Amino acid sequence: MPNIKQCAAFCCRNTTKDGVSLHSFPSNYSRRWIEAVNKGPDWKPRKTHRLCSDHFPEGSFVNNGLGTKLKLGAEPVPKAARKVIGEVDVKEEIAEEEILYEDSISIHMRADNNEENIKQELDDPLSIQTRADNIEENIKQELEDPLSSK
Missing domain, CATH: 1.20.5 (Single alpha-helices involved in coiled-coils or other helix-helix interfaces)
Incomplete structure (x- = not known):
């Protein structure tokens, strides 16, 4: 059975099969990334953890023909802010x-x-x-x- 990656955020089970893109944590991630995961301030991402596109505002992505990538410096936002x-x-x-x-x-x-x-x-x-x-x-x-x- 293939290893399907899913979003690391608490209570988010999105995978690429759900029509979202998954994005690795940058090496210099900010506290916004940890807050978006919502698993506590001491949680640390592993290399395999991803955050899905649902956790980013519109305009955070670029499609390079090979797939959807985050723009440089894009940061996730709280769930309430994504609706604005x-x-x-x-x-x-x-x-x-x-x-x-x-x-x-x-x-x-x-x-x-x-x-x-x-x-x-x-x-x-x-x-x-x-x-x-x-x-x-x-x-x-x-x-x-x-x-x-x-």
């Missing part, structure tokens, strides 16, 4: 996705920092006691002078 028609619209969609990606990283970093701060406070009973004392002092002040809190 026109190169400008695709670039805008990619930019929006990059912003969302960077925002999610920022949120994760803040959550990690908060988790680390909580762990440190739990390891330091004096810190917890100091916070409790401050809260108690604030309550006492509000009870003595209810107008001071307004």
Whole structure:
């Protein structure tokens, strides 16, 4: 039985029999290639891995008479961006996705920092006691002078 190559992207089983072209990963591939595969940021392509033409915007290909080849510097785009028609619209969609990606990283970093701060406070009973004392002092002040809190 012949070895049929298929697209390496998660949940994409396209082969050349499906009317798509398969493209090798360039030696200097960008993170866009890894994101298009959607198998996690640590996934690394092998020489046999291919990405099908469904993962590239229109205008990324040239037909040299022997088959469909990627243009030099062509990059895959997120699935949502592939549905947008026109190169400008695709670039805008990619930019929006990059912003969302960077925002999610920022949120994760803040959550990690908060988790680390909580762990440190739990390891330091004096810190917890100091916070409790401050809260108690604030309550006492509000009870003595209810107008001071307004």
